[in-house]
Amino acid sequence: MNAILEAVDLTKTFGGVDAVSQLSFAIEPGHVHSIIGPNGAGKTTLINLLTGIYTPTAGRILVEDSDTRGLAPYELARKGLGRTFQNLQICMNMSAIENVMVGRHLRLNRRFLSALLHLKSVRAGDRDCRDKAAELMRFVGLEREIDRQPGELSYGALKRLEIARALAAEPRLLFLDEPAAGLNANETRDVGALIREVAARGVTVVLVEHDMKLVMEVSDTVLVLNYGRRLAQGTPRAIQNDPDVVSAYLGGA
Numbered sequence: 001m002n003a004i005l006e007a008v009d010l011t012k013t014f015g016g017v018d019a020v021s022q023l024s025f026a027i028e029p030g031h032v033h034s035i036i037g038p039n040g041a042g043k044t045t046l047i048n049l050l051t052g053i054y055t056p057t058a059g060r061i062l063v064e065d066s067d068t069r070g071l072a073p074y075e076l077a078r079k080g081l082g083r084t085f086q087n088l089q090i091c092m093n094m095s096a097i098e099n100v101m102v103g104r105h106l107r108l109n110r111r112f113l114s115a116l117l118h119l120k121s122v123r124a125g126d127r128d129c130r131d132k133a134a135e136l137m138r139f140v141g142l143e144r145e146i147d148r149q150p151g152e153l154s155y156g157a158l159k160r161l162e163i164a165r166a167l168a169a170e171p172r173l174l175f176l177d178e179p180a181a182g183l184n185a186n187e188t189r190d191v192g193a194l195i196r197e198v199a200a201r202g203v204t205v206v207l208v209e210h211d212m213k214l215v216m217e218v219s220d221t222v223l224v225l226n227y228g229r230r231l232a233q234g235t236p237r238a239i240q241n242d243p244d245v246v247s248a249y250l251g252g253a
């Protein structure tokens, strides 16, 4: 088995409601894999399970064949799992590049909290970290924003900054939770191009997104959830033509 991540009979129950129910799937390395589904289908719950925020009620999650049960999110980050969040998690009192440098410390420094508290010495002492962060800001198209404060950046730029920060930890698998939410059409198109570039760098991308145009343009495979279960999985073209998906989701969207 060469899956980078595998879910086996995964279930998460909240007070009698199965938010995710007996879900099995595999994510092959490389490419862009999207997870879609109507509101309440279980997408966020699934991401929170895969990234260690929730513990499964039943079932298993394997990262490169190793069971992740009991591992905290930061331990999964060290195994190569990165993520961005639906709601921005940017530190507004740090410069844009410092936010990206923090992302690198989350992976490299076991005592990252103390590193955060001594950010000035980190900044002075770790030229490599800053250089790497600057390279990532260029990669996401924010080369002119390096020393600006997040409060001066557009919402679209902040979303890209989050992606740069997640990449700073050098993930092999990157979860993007609604990266296009709140963006206009141009910004969404740019995020789509960025997602493809991230995948071209060899980072496997798992995308949770409501914007169907974006999903269909950037994905290699799409997993469709409905009531916490797998409704369909396949290429964007196959998904768009799947009658179950059309009636349960796309048709009602």
Ligand SMILES: Nc1ncnc2c1ncn2[C@@H]1O[C@H](COP(=O)(O)OP(=O)(O)OP(=O)(O)O)[C@@H](O)[C@H]1O
Pocket (backbone or CB within 6 Å): 014, 015, 017, 018, 019, 037, 038, 039, 040, 041, 042, 043, 044, 045, 046
């Ligand atoms: N912490 C929680 N406590 C109780 N129920 C929850 C909790 N989180 C999610 N649920 C329920 O689990 C189901 C799946 O919710 P989830 O947020 O994972 O869906 P989603 O597909 O991400 O939805 P959306 O597209 O609206 O973000 C819903 O019925 C929701 O009400």
